[in-house]
Amino acid sequence: MADLTPEQVRSLAAAIGLAITDDDLEDVTFRLNASLEHLARLDALEPPSGPTPLPDAG
Amino acid sequence: MDTKDLPSLGIEALAELLRRRQTSSEEIVTACLERIHRLNPTLAAFITVDADGALRAARRADRSRAREHGPFHGVPFAAKDALWAKGLPATNGSRLFADFMPAEDATVIARLRAAGAILLGKLNMMELGFGPTLHPPFGTPRNPWNLERTTGGSSSGSASAVAARLVPVTLGGDTGGSIRLPAALCGVVGLKPTRGRVSRHGLMRICPAFDCAGPLAASVADAARVLQVIAGHDRRDPGTSRAAVGDYVAVTARGVEGARVGVVKEFMESALLKDEVRRLVMDAVAALDKIGARVSEVSLPLIPHASAIYLGVAEPQAAALFRPYLTTRAAEIDVLPRRRLLAASLVPASVIAHARGLGERMRAQVDEALRDVDVLVGPTTLSGAPPIPASARLRSRDEAWMAAVAGRSVFTNPFNVTGHPALSVPCGFTGEQLPVGLQIVGRYYAEADVLRIGAAYEAVTEWHHRRPSLA
Numbered sequence: 001m002a003d004l005t006p007e008q009v010r011s012l013a014a015a016i017g018l019a020i021t022d023d024d025l026e027d028v029t030f031r032l033n034a035s036l037e038h039l040a041r042l043d044a045l046e047p048p049s050g051p052t053p054l055p056d057a058g
Numbered sequence: 059m060d061t062k063d064l065p066s067l068g069i070e071a072l073a074e075l076l077r078r079r080q081t082s083s084e085e086i087v088t089a090c091l092e093r094i095h096r097l098n099p100t101l102a103a104f105i106t107v108d109a110d111g112a113l114r115a116a117r118r119a120d121r122s123r124a125r126e127h128g129p130f131h132g133v134p135f136a137a138k139d140a141l142w143a144k145g146l147p148a149t150n151g152s153r154l155f156a157d158f159m160p161a162e163d164a165t166v167i168a169r170l171r172a173a174g175a176i177l178l179g180k181l182n183m184m185e186l187g188f189g190p191t192l193h194p195p196f197g198t199p200r201n202p203w204n205l206e207r208t209t210g211g212s213s214s215g216s217a218s219a220v221a222a223r224l225v226p227v228t229l230g231g232d233t234g235g236s237i238r239l240p241a242a243l244c245g246v247v248g249l250k251p252t253r254g255r256v257s258r259h260g261l262m263r264i265c266p267a268f269d270c271a272g273p274l275a276a277s278v279a280d281a282a283r284v285l286q287v288i289a290g291h292d293r294r295d296p297g298t299s300r301a302a303v304g305d306y307v308a309v310t311a312r313g314v315e316g317a318r319v320g321v322v323k324e325f326m327e328s329a330l331l332k333d334e335v336r337r338l339v340m341d342a343v344a345a346l347d348k349i350g351a352r353v354s355e356v357s358l359p360l361i362p363h364a365s366a367i368y369l370g371v372a373e374p375q376a377a378a379l380f381r382p383y384l385t386t387r388a389a390e391i392d393v394l395p396r397r398r399l400l401a402a403s404l405v406p407a408s409v410i411a412h413a414r415g416l417g418e419r420m421r422a423q424v425d426e427a428l429r430d431v432d433v434l435v436g437p438t439t440l441s442g443a444p445p446i447p448a449s450a451r452l453r454s455r456d457e458a459w460m461a462a463v464a465g466r467s468v469f470t471n472p473f474n475v476t477g478h479p480a481l482s483v484p485c486g487f488t489g490e491q492l493p494v495g496l497q498i499v500g501r502y503y504a505e506a507d508v509l510r511i512g513a514a515y516e517a518v519t520e521w522h523h524r525r526p527s528l529a
Contacts, residue, residue, distance in 0.1 A: 031401035
């Protein structure tokens with residue numbers, strides 16, 4: 001489960017040029033962690049196999 | 059007929075009165091403008107009302123009606139403020155674009171004008187088309203059925219203006235349900251066409267992969283009349299299809315005999331769905347069965363994951379699109395869409411790619427189901443209209459998930475991911491007397507099927523005849 005702290009979220013945002021205010025930080029952290037948690041559940045699902053799959057990374 | 063009743067009439071009735079010279083376009087437009095003047099301060103359905111322009115166009119239409127017979131000749135309409143109309147602001151519901159004045163019409167507006175329709179003005183919407191807005195810059199849209207409830211969105215004014223009979227038909231935009239959700243919550247008809255069926259030239263974008271423009275109306279037949287005019291290839295939108303445009307109006311009189319209707323099991327079994335909405339949808343399915351449809355249950359196993367797939371594709375695209383504004387003018391964006399966009403900006407690319415792949419698989423699953431049935435049906439929304447949001451504060455990631463997409467567009471966003479056409483028709487009222495909708499989904503470019511079945515259902519029910527007391 002994704003569990004980024006508010007400071008990690010602020011740093012990630014800063015890395016792509018976005019500033020997050022103190023007022024927004026807790027809410028954005030909840031939203032990002034919720035998104036990552038639900039998106040992680042998709043990992044168990046297989047997408048359609050493409051015409052040129054990459055070799056296994058080992 | 060009293061002229062004040064004119065805004066309550068459908069397109070066919072208005073066209074007939076105009077043909078018989080029992081009214082004029084100027085009378086219709088004046089009646090709509092009077093109603094907007096009286097009710098818009100309460101409903102905040104319109105951002106811009108072009109009274110002078112509409113009256114000038116109406117007088118021109120009256121002068122030319124002997125020689126011009128476009129299907130909408132002299133009939134008024136209005137459009138979501140995400141659609142360009144030459145000479146009128148297109149704010150996209152945001153302070154960011156308060157001064158933006160497009161130099162040309164969106165194709166859908168140009169086509170309606172070419173068919174003789176008269177643009178009354180531009181309609182309120184959730185900011186940037188990106189979900190609930192705590193402090194809408196152009197007034198809080200209110201649901202005509204209960205002024206303390208939301209209209210839904212993002213095509214908020216497009217739905218409430220039709221519900222309150224301020225204008226006979228409107229145009230909206232739908233990226234995750236933004237036509238169908240407010241249509242259901244305001245008790246009107248809303249159609250998201252197949253991806254590529256209707257031009258998006260001049261539609262301000264949220265997620266280019268999923269954005270669609272489409273009609274909202276008081277009846278399925280009127281939605282079909284609008285689609286008839288706006289559908290078809292447009293060289294200015296390379297994403298539009300050259301597939302033949304059907305006769306959408308004629309099919310609305312054909313009935314439902316023999317049509318195969320699949321009830322989506324995962325929708326009806328959703329733990330989030332309110333029991334009273336489930337019952338109303340089952341009643342609607344029973345009504346379709348009674349008039350000759352062959353009803354069966356259909357399973358779409360990826361549907362429970364649709365909101366995550368949608369979020370993984372749509373929200374990062376929107377965040378990328380609005381990045382220049384997030385970096386320089388974030389404080390001008392309302393707190394709710396701003397926070398949502400900021401969070402979506404940080405979703406990793408690997409997740410987005412995986413979600414896109416699953417979206418393709420979900421489309422294949424829906425296509426497969428539609429080999430055995432003509433349409434899929436289910437609820438449009440989880441409940442009747444919720445209260446207007448009063449707070450921006452989230453207390454947990456579960457609340458954040460519900461606030462993102464899972465709590466609103468869980469039944470509509472799957473068909474933005476897959477691209478199939480989807481119609482919402484009124485199918486009853488909750489115990490609080492709030493309308494809800496039945497969603498009907500068809501094969502690619504088979505808008506005729508969803509309109510035919512929607513119209514057949516509408517013909518044996520009376521929900522679409524009910525009016526909110528203020529209207």
